[in-house]
Amino acid sequence: MNDVAVLPLRFQVGARTLASIPRRLVRVSYSLQTVLAGHVTAIGQPTPSSDGFLVTSMPESQLERVGTAGLLRHVRQRYMRYYVDLSTGMAGWEAALSGATRSGLKRKAKKLVAASGGTLDVRRYVSADEIATFHPLARAVSALTYQERLLDAGLPSDAGELLRLAAADRVRAWLLFLEERPVAYLCCTADGDTIRYDYVGHDPAIASLSPGVVLQAEALRDLMKEGRFRWFDFTEGEGQHKRSLATGGVACMDVLLLRATLVNRVALRALGGFDSAVAVAKRAAAHPTLARLSRQVRR
Template sequence: MGERRLRARPVSAAIALPFRVGARTLWRIRRQLQRVSLTLDQARSGTVPALPDACGDGYLIVSLAEASLAPLLADRPGLKPFVRQRYPRFFASLDLGFDAYLAGFSAKSRSTLKRKVRKLAERCGGTLDLRCYRTASEAEEFHRHARAVSAISYQERLLDAGMPDGEAALADLRARAARDAMRGWVLFLDERPISYLYAPAEGTTLVYAFLGYDPAHADLSPGTVLQFEAMRQLMEEGRFRLFDFTEGEGQHKRLFSTGEVACVDLLLLRPTVSNLAVGWSLTGFDRAVAVAKSLARHRTLEGLARRLRR
């Protein structure tokens, strides 16, 4: 475990903690928390965040390496820990070279990816219309096309995770582009945007920040095709070292990754009656959802087994 420690700023804010089933949030409870998010490099090195004393109701620590959990709790014995989720934080090394990267996929996955690319290319008239945006002069065009897709994507409608809108978001995009600290891609079909990906940079690491696709073209797998071709471009370019798929699990992230770090999202709460009620409520709800999912999978497998026995 690395010894470098991340020092969080003593700033807390009202954070809505979701009671979530899959992609759907049923309700939220607000607590005054300081959010501490670890970068990929910090998670990989086992950074233990040094938490200041003033923290409102406590802390929400995102993407803490699981190996750093015990040392962190030993530092803060007066706070009550609640693990919200455990997950692998996936990443991809961009300095492998695309041929070596592709060789890391199973034969079935390689065949499936190439088939999807070919299918969409044929629908585009023989060549994919994928455009990469990286300069300040291209920022406004990228933002316009990305917002057009985001507005109709399930990421924005169901997860509230769409490409940010407004002048402040556009100004940030321009500033990042001006210092070569972002990449954006838009995939077009018949001159209409159908998928986008926005990845800001932290040093030589690109961060998988916002993405979406037009559900009307889901049969063409536009998000998968865009990611595949974006990885090809990044490895040919050689500007960045890592692609960080950030916290949370998913088949898409697993497919395109080359490595992972076991991480947790952790609530550290002051042990007041109201805080403990919130923590135990979230924990109980999460466990109930996990049990329900497990039972649903079990019943599905039992049903399949019965059909096979007939």
């Protein structure tokens, strides 16, 4: 079991946190292999020093099997945990993509090639020495991204852990260059035959060139050519490029499991009401009339 840590219960609208309630929680995360197998281990009851658990990537079909009787339950989000079966090989993977995705990848790569003077400049980094070269270049890109500015999810400023993993051959990283300037990065760490989608970002100034999805596709082709890993794990959360490039997905959710105290009941009731209000607002904003009004207001 993981250690107890102070984790905030966030009241969020998109990437923006409006308020938070600190709770002492044990974070429980399930590996892709566990999610695919569909047999999670029992979580049990929280220790006296904790308020409960934050469980991520819980397969929806397994929630009743984790042994959490008596705990308050709140589902924070539901999503597909997407993955790529790298054993299909490049031909098999590309054949499984939709026609629109294949043509879109070709079109986006062609635009980048044209913008960079006729070449698609993607560079691969594996060894500890190579990761030492990669890190400051990728950090310069990460500092520009919304992942770092809004989500505190940029590439770590300290390269120590990445260098340690690279020395054990557990890192694969790529940079996309445009006119000799790094504009997008992807850094993945490995566990056994699974490699994870850990850190990613691109320069927002060239977002119209779709550098992130082009780099992702090139990285997947590189991994299939290498042949070492079986699975590429897109981890928690959804996204258009995950859906379009994946070969499969498992319905998962992130769940809070808290002690049945008065404070926790009030916190979860407030959080549930807030999440419901945000969901209603999102559905309302998607209505064609309101969408048109929003566009007119922004003009």
